[in-house]
Amino acid sequence: GGITIPPRFNVAVPFIDRHLAEGRGAKAAIRTASETVSYAALARRVDATGRALQARGLRPGDRMLMIVKDCPAFFYLFWGAIKAGIVPVPVNTLLRAADYAYMIDDSGCGLLAWSPEYAAEVEPALAQLGSKAPPALKVTDDASIGADAAGPTLEPHLAAPTDDCFWLYSSGSTGRPKGAVHRQRDMVVASEFYGVRTLGVTETDICYSAAKLFFAYGLGNAMTFPLWAGGTAVLDPARPTPASTFDNVETFRPTLYFGVPTLYAAQLAALEARQVGFGSVRACVSAGEALPADIFRRWQEKTGTIILDGIGSTEMLHIFLGNRLDDYRPGTSGRAVPGYTAEIRDPDGNRVQPGDSGRLWMKGESAAAYYWNKPEKTAQTMVGGWLDTGDTYRQDADGYFIYEGRSDDMLKVGGIWCSPVEIEGCLIGHPAVLESAVVGRADADGLVKPQAFIVLKPGQDGGATLTDALMARCKQSLAPYKYPRWVEYVSELPKTATGKIQRFKLRG
Numbered sequence: 001g002g003i004t005i006p007p008r009f010n011v012a013v014p015f016i017d018r019h020l021a022e023g024r025g026a027k028a029a030i031r032t033a034s035e036t037v038s039y040a041a042l043a044r045r046v047d048a049t050g051r052a053l054q055a056r057g058l059r060p061g062d063r064m065l066m067i068v069k070d071c072p073a074f075f076y077l078f079w080g081a082i083k084a085g086i087v088p089v090p091v092n093t094l095l096r097a098a099d100y101a102y103m104i105d106d107s108g109c110g111l112l113a114w115s116p117e118y119a120a121e122v123e124p125a126l127a128q129l130g131s132k133a134p135p136a137l138k139v140t141d142d143a144s145i146g147a148d149a150a151g152p153t154l155e156p157h158l159a160a161p162t163d164d165c166f167w168l169y170s171s172g173s174t175g176r177p178k179g180a181v182h183r184q185r186d187m188v189v190a191s192e193f194y195g196v197r198t199l200g201v202t203e204t205d206i207c208y209s210a211a212k213l214f215f216a217y218g219l220g221n222a223m224t225f226p227l228w229a230g231g232t233a234v235l236d237p238a239r240p241t242p243a244s245t246f247d248n249v250e251t252f253r254p255t256l257y258f259g260v261p262t263l264y265a266a267q268l269a270a271l272e273a274r275q276v277g278f279g280s281v282r283a284c285v286s287a288g289e290a291l292p293a294d295i296f297r298r299w300q301e302k303t304g305t306i307i308l309d310g311i312g313s314t315e316m317l318h319i320f321l322g323n324r325l326d327d328y329r330p331g332t333s334g335r336a337v338p339g340y341t342a343e344i345r346d347p348d349g350n351r352v353q354p355g356d357s358g359r360l361w362m363k364g365e366s367a368a369a370y371y372w373n374k375p376e377k378t379a380q381t382m383v384g385g386w387l388d389t390g391d392t393y394r395q396d397a398d399g400y401f402i403y404e405g406r407s408d409d410m411l412k413v414g415g416i417w418c419s420p421v422e423i424e425g426c427l428i429g430h431p432a433v434l435e436s437a438v439v440g441r442a443d444a445d446g447l448v449k450p451q452a453f454i455v456l457k458p459g460q461d462g463g464a465t466l467t468d469a470l471m472a473r474c475k476q477s478l479a480p481y482k483y484p485r486w487v488e489y490v491s492e493l494p495k496t497a498t499g500k501i502q503r504f505k506l507r508g
């Protein structure tokens with residue numbers, strides 16, 4: 001069934017304060033390498049931070065941009081703001097000064113909270129903005145955000161479930177980032193429908209996400225899901241590597257692990273040389289881009305755990321099509337998550353015939369209300385309660401959703417739509433291949449054919465023999481027109497900060 005949200009509420013109450021009323025005060029809400037934060041301490045620090053933000057002059061509706069690493073203060077700032085009616089806007093910490101200057105300006109934020117680690121990009125951004133720069137708050141420790149102040153509790157600012165609550169910037173493959181404005185109810189909806197009803201998150205879960213909190217995927221994985229269920233979040237500020245993620249799995253014994261395909265591939269390579277105890281992990285989750293079936297298979301072989309692939313987006317907040325422990329098919333995005341409705345449409349907006357490809361539109365109550373300052377983008381993407389994902393999908397005979405690429409990455413080869421992801425999946429199955437990206441390239445006749453860029457595993461040679469073998473492999477297992485006519489060996493693929501291959505950068 002649905003979920004009931006009171007007509008006036010503040011979402012910090014069910015995510016933070018409720019746990020005290022339910023007797024979880026002494027329980028660990030957050031664990032890091034150096035500290036454990038109980039639910040009682042979390043609630044206190046959220047209140048103190050909210051009061052500190054009010055004391056700096058922030059009022060309900062004002063935005064606070066956050067360039068903050070994964071650490072407990074991220075939680076205090078995010079929830080302290082929300083409890084006071086202030087709108088937090090966590091942004092990608094891997095961006096450059098020009099990106100930050102744009103987001104500070106676009107959001108019109110009244111405060112910038114930032115971790116000193118990012119000074120090399122944040123300081124020039126502020127300098128570039130000159131007199132338009134907002135006040136900045138350097139997040140060095142709890143005291144810097146006022147969280148050491150013992151004081152009265154913070155009165156929650158009441159709002160309607162559909163009122164603005166927080167934003168996330170969505171970085172499409174083209175154009176400037178867009179601020180997706182999320183509502184009070186959105187975290188409740190995503191946590192309940194994906195967290196609880198799909199993954200079965202409970203208060204016994206320990207959630208560890210290699211994907212960072214600034215990414216909507218990480219924000220759900222390592223903050224909203226455990227807080228919604230009364231579980232524990234594990235935070236590590238470092239950039240994830242196979243070694244650091246393995247260390248964290250062994251130290252914190254998470255029950256749920258969240259990664260992205262690129263990292264799973266790198267971890268698999270590292271598992272050749274290291275044994276890692278995944279015994280605590282009841283499920284691994286993958287999102288951000290499609291997880292090739294071959295990675296699923298090898299991961300299961302090596303670790304004994306399965307990876308649940310699911311597709312989510314910044315606009316929908318979290319995963320809306322996903323595999324489940326009790327219903328999964330490798331190489332697919334699974335089925336619609338409860339509470340969400342999917343439609344695959346043709347270019348005229350009609351539903352395609354079963355089995356045909358088309359553009360995926362989604363409906364669900366966690367969808368962003370609009371893009372800030374971008375009425376045209378809003379009107380194109382959010383239509384009649386539906387969200388255009390910009391992704392091409394088809395359903396197999398059993399109804400599992402199969403990802404075929406960003407709508408703008410799809411190739412027409414010989415007049416037939418051809419999915420780069422499908423070809424990449426075949427190439428990745430070859431033992432010499434670590435990663436691949438396929439794009440369209442015009443042949444001598446000006447006709448588009450697939451071209452493959454390949455990153456090899458260490459010690460492998462990219463010569464003519466391997467190229468022939470890769471082409472033969474594709475010819476054998478894919479429709480004949482789909483084999484790559486050119487194979488190029490490269491040391492790495494262009495990726496976004498969240499690990500998505502930027503195929504547009506490879507197009508000639």
Ligand code: 3UK
Binds near residue numbers: 288291314389498
């Ligand atoms: C692509 C996938 C195939 C797809 C996200 C989980 O990735 C997230 O959000 P973004 O806004 O990007 C959205 C786009 O990424 N994508 C994501 N997951 C998959 N493609 N299979 C997948 N499993 O193009 C989508 O439109 O960065 C992921 C939860 C929250 C998120 N925001």
